[in-house]
Amino acid sequence: MSIDLLxxxxxxxxxxxxxxxxxxxxxxxxxxDGVVLSSSFRNSHFTRAHLTGMTFQACDxxxxxxxxxxxxxxxxxGCRAGGSDWRRTRFTQSTLMSSDIRHSDFTETxxxxxxxxxxxxxxxxxxxxxxxxxxLMDCELAGLVxxxxxxxxxxxxxxxxxxxxxxxxRCDTILFSECDLSERDLSGLTxxxxxxxxxxxxxxxxxxxxxxxxxxxxxxxxxxDLSRATAPNTVFVRANLRAARLRNADLTQCIFExxxxxxxxxxxxxxxxxxxxxxxAKSAVFARADMSYALMHHAKVDGGDFSGSRFLRxxxxxxxxxxxxxxxxxxxxxxxxxxxxxxxxxxxxxxxPLNGAS
Numbered sequence: 001m002s003i004d005l006l007x008x009x010x011x012x013x014x015x016x017x018x019x020x021x022x023x024x025x026x027x028x029x030x031x032x033d034g035v036v037l038s039s040s041f042r043n044s045h046f047t048r049a050h051l052t053g054m055t056f057q058a059c060d061x062x063x064x065x066x067x068x069x070x071x072x073x074x075x076x077x078g079c080r081a082g083g084s085d086w087r088r089t090r091f092t093q094s095t096l097m098s099s100d101i102r103h104s105d106f107t108e109t110x111x112x113x114x115x116x117x118x119x120x121x122x123x124x125x126x127x128x129x130x131x132x133x134x135x136l137m138d139c140e141l142a143g144l145v146x147x148x149x150x151x152x153x154x155x156x157x158x159x160x161x162x163x164x165x166x167x168x169x170r171c172d173t174i175l176f177s178e179c180d181l182s183e184r185d186l187s188g189l190t191x192x193x194x195x196x197x198x199x200x201x202x203x204x205x206x207x208x209x210x211x212x213x214x215x216x217x218x219x220x221x222x223x224x225d226l227s228r229a230t231a232p233n234t235v236f237v238r239a240n241l242r243a244a245r246l247r248n249a250d251l252t253q254c255i256f257e258x259x260x261x262x263x264x265x266x267x268x269x270x271x272x273x274x275x276x277x278x279x280x281a282k283s284a285v286f287a288r289a290d291m292s293y294a295l296m297h298h299a300k301v302d303g304g305d306f307s308g309s310r311f312l313r314x315x316x317x318x319x320x321x322x323x324x325x326x327x328x329x330x331x332x333x334x335x336x337x338x339x340x341x342x343x344x345x346x347x348x349x350x351x352x353p354l355n356g357a358s
Contacts, residue, residue: 010034102140187225207245232270267305276301292331317341 001019003026009016010031019039027045033053043063052072061081072092079099086106091114102122111131116139123143135155141164148168155175162180166189175195182202186209194214201221211231220240227245232252241261248268256274261281272292276299283303292312296319304324311331318336 007031010036318344 001016001021003021003024006016006019006021007029010033013033015035015037016039017037019036021044022040022042023044024041025045026049027047028049029046030050031052031054035055036057036059038058039056040060041064042060044061044065046064046066046069049066049069051069051074053074054071055075056077056079057075058078059076059080061079061084063083064081065085066089067085067087068089069086070090070092071094074091074094075097076095076099077097079096081099081101082103084101084104086104086109089106089109091109091111093113095114096116096119098118100120101124102120103124104121105125106129107125108128109126109130111129111134113132114134115137116135117137118139119136120140121136121144122140123145125145126149127145127147129146129149131149131151131154133153135157136159137155138158141156141159141161144161144164146164146166146169149170151169151171151174153173154171155177156179157175157177158179159176160180161176162182162184166184166186168189170190171192171194172190173193174191176199177195178198179196180200181204182200183204185205187205188208189206190210191214192210192212194211196219197215197217199216199219201216201219201224203223204221205225206229207225207227209226209229209231211226211229211234213233214231215235216239217235217237218239219236221244222240222242224241224244226249227247229246229249231254232250234251234254236254236256236259238257239259241256241259241264243263244261245265246269247265249266250270251266251274252270252272254271254274256279257277259276259279261276261279261284264281264284266289267285267287269286269289271286271289271294273294274291275295277295277297278299280300281304282300284301285305286301286309287305288308289306290310291306291314292310294314296314296316298318299316300320301324302320302322304321306329307325307327309326309329311329311333313332313334315334316336317334318341
């Protein structure tokens with residue numbers, strides 16, 4: 001098929017099938033509302049092309065160049081595009097489904113309201129790329145390079161990111177759902193307002209990272225390093241922080257309800273108005289921490305070290321502090337209120353009605 005016949009078919013809304021345009025030059029072309037099926041464009045050039053409303057299904061773009069092209073409302077389904085060039089491309093309201101785009105270059109590409117679903121993006125370059133209101137869902141991301149990329153309102157789900165390169169990555173309001181980031185060096189990254197619920201962050205280096213307003217509910221951070229992290233208003237509900245290091249971290253107004261912090265090092269941390277209700281923090285170190293107005297209701301802090309900590313109406317109501325050290329602590333604490341403790345044990349379902357009344 002010639003390029004002219006391709007253009008005529010698209011202009012007349014006739015689906016293009018099994019076309020072979022390998023190595024052809026389509027640079028600067030404008031294609032609108034066409035359907036291309038089972039066609040080959042290997043090593044072809046689409047540089048500076050403008051594609052709107054195009055659908056490509058089971059097509060082969062291996063080695064093709066799309067540099068500086070623009071895609072609006074386009075769909076790539078079941079396509080192959082290994083080793084292709086997408087530098088400085090713009091994607092708007094587009095979809096890539098079940099496509100193999102490994103070893104491709106998306107440097108400085110802009111994605112807006114675009115979704116990649118079940119795609120293979122292994123060893124793909126997204127250096128300096130910008131993703132906004134977009135998603136990478138259940139994709140193969142081994143060796144993905146996101147150095148200096150900026151992600152805003154982005155979702156990345158069910159991804160193994162242990163081998164991804166993330167140097168200089170900046171995120172704001174991002175969802176890392178059920179992702180594996182264990183043993184990674186994420187020190188100093190901006191992950192503000194990130195949702196890392198259920199993520200695997202065991203042994204991850206998050207020292208100096210910005211986690212302000214993030215959600216790590218149910219996440220596993222065993223042995224992780226959050227030293228000097230900036231994480232005010234962060235949610236650690238039911239998170240596993242066993243043996244984690246949070247030295248000198250800003251954890252103001254954080255929620256650690258039912259979290260596991262056994263053996264955790266929180267020395268020098270800012271814990272003002274943080275909540276540790278029903279948390280387990282046995283043998284944890286709170287030395288020199290600021291615990292002003294912190295709530296330790298029903299927490300288990302047996303064997304904890306609170307030496308040199310600052311207390312200001314820190315509430316240890318019904319907390320277990322057996323063997324804990326409070327030497328040289330400053331300020332005052334609130335202890336268990338017996339009447340309140342009894343009231344908390346009240347269970348209306350176990351009350352026997354007087355005189356057998358129902």
